[in-house]
Amino acid sequence: MQNYLEFNFKIKPLQPWNEILMAELIEIGFDSFTEEYDGILAYIQKELFKETELKSLDLLNNPEIEISYTSAEMPNINWNEEWEKNFSPINIEDKVSIRAEFHEPQNLPTEIIIQPKMSFGTGHHATTYLMIQQMLDMDFNGKKVLDMGCGTSVLAIFAKMRGAADTLAIDIDEWSVENSGENAARNNVDFKVELGTADNLGKESFDIILANINRNILISDIPVYIKNLNENGELLLSGLCFFDVDDILEVCYAENLKLKKKIQREEWVSLLLEK
Structure with a gap:
């Protein structure tokens, strides 16, 4: 297990800037997110975090958007357990199911089974x-x-x-x-x-x-x-x-x-x- 930093971003207005912020954060090493009603929780390995990269993000310097954040260290997160809590099956046009091994089969024509761990792309x-x-x-x-x-x-x-x-x-x-x-x-x-x-x-x-x-x-x-x-x-x-x-x-x-x-x-x- 690796030590992570958790960032709690508050975003006004929320849409569509929460998704865009996630995309920018991925570029500087953030790899996991949880969407909140007023923003997002974002996670990065402590050793990869560089404050200068975060502060230079375009979105954080956009005067049309209000973004504030706090951070805390989150040692020894069991990421497999976290994914299991937050990962639900996906149905794409009633043709493709993307699910984890612990989900029940969705009975669609194509079923993709993944254990996402830290990776983006569930x-x-x-x-x-x-x-x-x-x-x-x-x-x-x-x-x-x-x-x-x-x-x-x-x-x-x-x-x-x-x-x-x-x-x-x-x-x-x-x-x-x-x-x-x-x-x-x-x-x-x-x-x-x-x-x-x-x-x-x-x-x-x-x-x-x-x-x-x-x-x-x-x-x-x-x-x-x-x-x-x-x-x-x-x-x-x-x-x-x-x-x-x-x-x-x-x-x-x-x-x-x-x-x-x-x-x-x-x-x-x-x-x-x-x-």
Whole structure:
């Protein structure tokens, strides 16, 4: 077990800024959240926390929003126990269930079983939901797939369930890499998991690239994805707020990608593009 810091953020107005704050906090190392009626509780490993990074977040310096916070050290949290308290099954269009082993089966056509541990991507976040929703209409049969910023590897698992061939999952977080391998075994699928970034890709090519990350990383890495995307390949993106879309599309159009489908859930957006 590792020592964590708990931050209690009070946010006015709450929506949509609570979700946007979580996205910014993830970028500086926060990895777990609980939504409150007036804000969020956010958690980060004590050794990873840097106060200068927190104070420099755009949202904390936005005069249109009131955000205050307090913090306390939370030693020896049993995170598996915490996840079990807060993780409920997810139903995506009555077609896909994402649940933990301790939940009862949901009797949907596809069931993904995960033990999320510390990793982001249980399906509760709107962006994961949007990615699965888009994937329902995509052809994965025999395709080579990349899950970039994989978290729990829900997306890689679902791609394999839909017939994907060789699949690679990459994340910068060691917890995610370990958890991804465990979740793959739980769902009787097999794919490669690596610790790293887009720099890992080298000259490897893919038919489908899935990237549910965040705006800044996507803007930086989309040109790399395109180099590793086969002709007529598909790039599926999320981790985007509605006001990020124009900036992302500008980068994509500069790389001659075509927008095939855009869907939105709450303030979050997913984009499906084709090379």
